[in-house]
Amino acid sequence: MAVTAKPTLDADKLRADFPIFDQSFHGKPLAFLDSAASSQKPRQMLEAMTRFYETSYANVHRGVYQLAERATEALEAAREKSCRLINAPEAREVIFTRNATESLNLVAYAWGLTNLGPGDVVLVTELEHHSNFVPWQYIAGRTGASFRMLPLDAGGELRLDELEAVVGRGTAKVVATNLVSNSLGTVNDVARLAAWAHERGAIMVCDAAQAVPHKRVDVLALGCDFLAFSGHKLCGPSGIGVLWGRAELLEAMEPFLLGGHMIKKVRLEETTWGDLPHKFEAGTAPMAEAVGLGAAIDYLGEIGFEAIEQHEHELVEYALGRFSELPSVTLYGPPADRRAGIVSFNVDGVHPHDVAQILDLEGVAIRAGHHCCQPLMTKLGVAATNRASFYLYTVPEEIDRLVEGVRKAKKLLG
Amino acid sequence: MAVTAKPTLDADKLRADFPIFDQSFHGKPLAFLDSAASSQKPRQMLEAMTRFYETSYANVHRGVYQLAERATEALEAAREKSCRLINAPEAREVIFTRNATESLNLVAYAWGLTNLGPGDVVLVTELEHHSNFVPWQYIAGRTGASFRMLPLDAGGELRLDELEAVVGRGTAKVVATNLVSNSLGTVNDVARLAAWAHERGAIMVCDAAQAVPHKRVDVLALGCDFLAFSGHKLCGPSGIGVLWGRAELLEAMEPFLLGGHMIKKVRLEETTWGDLPHKFEAGTAPMAEAVGLGAAIDYLGEIGFEAIEQHEHELVEYALGRFSELPSVTLYGPPADRRAGIVSFNVDGVHPHDVAQILDLEGVAIRAGHHCCQPLMTKLGVAATNRASFYLYTVPEEIDRLVEGVRKAKKLLG
Amino acid sequence: MADRYAGLVSGFDDLYRENILDHYKNPRNHGRIEPAGASAEGMNPLCGDEVTITVAFDEDGETIGDVRFEGRGCAISQASTSMLTELVKGRRAAEVLAFDKDELLDEVGIPLTPVRLKCAILGLHTLKVALGRATGAETDADEDIDVR
Amino acid sequence: MADRYAGLVSGFDDLYRENILDHYKNPRNHGRIEPAGASAEGMNPLCGDEVTITVAFDEDGETIGDVRFEGRGCAISQASTSMLTELVKGRRAAEVLAFDKDELLDEVGIPLTPVRLKCAILGLHTLKVALGRATGAETDADEDIDVR
C-alpha cells in the first residue's frame, strides 16, 4: 500500500460495522467497488429499522394511539435530519419519495406539465444520468418545449461557455444537472449554473444522488431550487428518496401523486391539497425506510462528511496513479482534484463485461455498462466502461486488487 | 370469551411471531386493532430483510458480479411470489411501486393522460379510499373527462343498479373500485363490475389494498384489468406496493416514472422504453422491501388465506354481536357474511377521538377519523368514525377489551 | 421513545381530569353573540372538530367584554375552548393576539400528543383569527385548521 | 444463495476455459457472405455486444452451406457465436430454428449467470431471426436483444 497521506477516517475499523464484509467470495474477501450504484449498510442502520418495526410500528399521522404517535415522531425526526443534512431552511420542504428518480420525476411532472410549453427550453447536460434526462425529455415532448443538452469538453467537464449558444433564442425554463457525475465523478459547478438559470428566469434542478453521500451539500450555497438524492447510496435502505424544493415553488405547484394523506378535503366536485410536505406524500410513507435513512445520516454525520470526502479523494488519487502504470488502460474524466471517488476506464481489447467478470472471480465487485448515461457513452464513443467507485469503507488494498485483476484480464483476453 | 366456532388458525400461537406484542402499553398488553391502516410484522419477515442486507445486497440488474446477481435473483423471486399470490398469468405483469397509492396513480397517469378526453366518463364509487378517487378526479380534470361516483345504499353496499343511470350517455372509459372497503369492510362484487365495464369498453381498476392481505385474490376470476395493493398491510415492510396489469394494456401504455433501468436506448432525439416490467420501474428498486414482501407472502401462505379469512370472519361476527349489546353504539356497513374484518362505529355523544384515546389508555389501538374516505363520511353524515380492524394475530379477548373500553368512554363522556 | 410516552399519559385520571370533564359537560360561555364585534368558525378537517366563537367588545373597542362559543367535537377541543373563554374575558384584543398557547395548555393541564394538541388549540386559533380580522392584525396560519 | 454461487463460478479455469479463449482469439467462420441467403445484425444494448451473421444456403434452399459472423463484444458473446457457426453448418434451417439454446450452452460448457446468458445466446438469437426472415418462419422475441 502506497498511500502516505494520513486518512482522516479509519476505513479498516469502519468496515467492521458492515456485515457484508463478513463473507468471502470465491474464497477471497469482498472488495466492493460499486458504491456509486448502491452502498453497503452498517449494522447501526439495520438495527434502527428492526427496532422501529419491533417497538414503534404503526401507520403514521392522525392515529390517536401511542404507537401511531411514536411512528409519526420517528418519521418526522428523519425529516428533520434530512433537512439539516443539506442545510435546507425548513423541514416541510423535505419530501420523501421512493428514490432520487422519483424525486426528479415529481419535479418534471408537477412543475413541468403546468409550466412548460412551446418556445420554452429545458436544458440538461450530456453528463446526466437517465433519471435527470429522460423525465425532462418526456415532459418537454408532452408540453411542446424544446429539449437540449449542454455538451461536455474532452476532459468530461461541462462546456459552460456554450450555455448561451445552446439555449439560443428560446426561453430557458429549466436547467437540470447533477452535482457529481456517476460515470466520470466530475464535480459540476452547480452554483454557477444556478446563477445563470436564475438570471434567465429558469429553475435549477440539482441531481445530488452522487454528492450527498460523499460530501457536505448545502442547498443554499448551491442556490438551486430543487435537489434530489436517494437513501440507498448513503448507507440507508432501499425504498426511500428525498426531494428538497424551495417552499414557495412547492406551494405554487400542482401535486404529483394523489391519494391518502395529501389532501385537506375531498368532495366529488373538488379536492383541496394538504400543506407541505404532505401535499406531495400520497399514501403510506416509507416509514421504516425514513427511520433507516435517519440512522444512516447520524452514522455518516459522526464520521464526518469532510473526512469521507478527504478519504475518497485520497483513494481516487491513488487509483489514478496506479492505473497510469497500465498503458492498456484508458481513463475517462477530470483530474483527481475535480472529481469524486469514481474511476471509469476501459482496457484495450477487453470488453468491460469480461473485465468485471474476471475481477468478480477475484472478489472485486465493479460495474461494467453504460451506467445509465447513454448520451455520455455516445460522446465517449464506447458502448460501456468499467467503473470502480469508493466509499468510506474502501481501503487502498482493494485498489491494488483492482489493478492486479485488470492486469490479469488484459493478459488473458487482451 | 364467547366464540365457540373452532378457529382454523391459532392466533394466540401466531402472536409469538410478532415482536411488537412483547411490550406493554400503559401496563397493559397491546390490543392492536388497526391492521387495516397497517399490519404488524412477523420476525420471519424482518429477518429476511436483514439477511438480505447482510449477505446479498447490491444494486440489482446488469451487475456482472455475484452480489448483484444474488440481489437480482432475490428481487425477481419476490416478483414471482407476488405473481402467484394473485394468480397473475405472468411475472412481467407485476410492477413494484412504493405503495398501493402509487400503483393507482401509475394507471391514472400513464393510461389516463393518453386515453381520456371530453365525453369520456371515469366512474369511481362513493366507497373509495382517496387513493382510488383523487388520482382519477385529477386526471379526469386534466383531460376533460367527466368524473362520477356510483352511490351506496343505506347498508353501505354499491348501488349496481344505478350503473347505467350514472354513466348516462357518456362513454365509460374507467371503472375504479375497491374489492374490500377499508371503512366499512364491504366486499364488493368486482367480477360483476368488471363484466359491466368490459361490455361498455371500459377498463376495470381494482384497489385490492384491503383484500389481498386477508383472502385469496385471483385476478383472472375477478376479471379486472389492473389490481393494486401494498406490502405493509400484509405483514410486509413499508416502502413497497404492487401493481398488476394485463400485459397487452401495460405494453400499449406510455411509461410513468422515467429514468434509470426503464429504457432501452436513450438519445437526445428519442428514447425507447424497456420491456415489462422494467418499463414501469424507474430508478433503484425497493429491493429489500421486495425481499420482505416475498417473505411475508410465504409467511401468510403457510398459514393459509382461507384460514385467515375464516378467522377474521369469526372475529367480525363476534364483534358485531358484542356491539349489539351496546345501545349507544351505531354500527356502519353490511352484515358479517358480506364484510371483511373491519368494524366502523360511533358512540352516541362521544367523539371518535375521545373513544380512541380512552381505548389507547386501555392498551387498545383503534383508528378514529375519516379513514381517507371523506365522500363516504359525507354520505354517512359524520365527520369521523371509530374503526377496529382485525388480522391473523387478533384474538377475541381483544374485542372484549374493545367493548369494555367503549363502555367506559360512554360512561365517562357520553 | 417508549419511556417518554409511558410517563405521558398514564390513565384516565391524567387525560380526562375532572376539570376537563367538567368543562366538557358544562361548557362556560356557551352560545353566540349577535351581532358580534368579532367572529370566526374554526374547523379541523381531519377529525371534524368545530367551534364558532363570537366576541363583544367593551366601549373602548378593544377589551373583550363578552365571548361565547358553540361547537361540536372531542372533549379536549370543547373543554379547552370553554377554558379559553374564561381566560380571555376582560383582556384586550392585542393581548389575546399575543397570547401564548402554553398559557392555555397549562390551564388544560394534561400532556398532549401532537394529534390532540391540534384539538386543544382549535379554539385559541379560531379566536385569534376572529380578533385579527376585527382589528386588522396579522395572525399566523395553522396548516391543519381551517377558519372561515 | 451463497452456496449456489460458490459452486457456480470457481475461478478463471471454469469461466474462461481454454476452448472459449481459443474461439475468442481465433474465431471460426469469421467474415461475411455477400450476397447472403439470410442475414441479421444482433445487438445487446445493455452491454454493446454486436454480431452480424450471414448465411449461404445449399441448392436445396434449406441446408446451411456456409455461415459467417463478424462482431465485437465480450469473450462469451464472440466465442459462443463462433462455436454456434460450427454447430449449425450443414443443418437445415427448420432444424436450427428449433435449436434448443441448451445445446449451445452445453458446448459453451460453463455455468452462466443471467446477465452473461444474454451474451452467450446473442449469436443464436440473431441467427434464428435471420433464418426466420429468409424462410418466413416465426421466431420468439428476446426482450433484451435488438435485431436488425
Ligand SMILES: Cc1ncc(COP(=O)(O)O)c(C=O)c1O
Ligand atoms: C382501500 C385502500 N386503498 C388504498 C389504500 C392506500 O394504501 P397505501 O397507503 O399503502 O398506498 C388503502 C390504505 O390506506 C386502503 O385501505
Ligand SMILES: Cc1ncc(COP(=O)(O)O)c(C=O)c1O
Ligand atoms: C447521478 C445519479 N442520479 C440519479 C440516480 C438515480 O438514483 P435512484 O436509482 O436511486 O433513483 C443515480 C443512481 O443510479 C445517479 O448516480
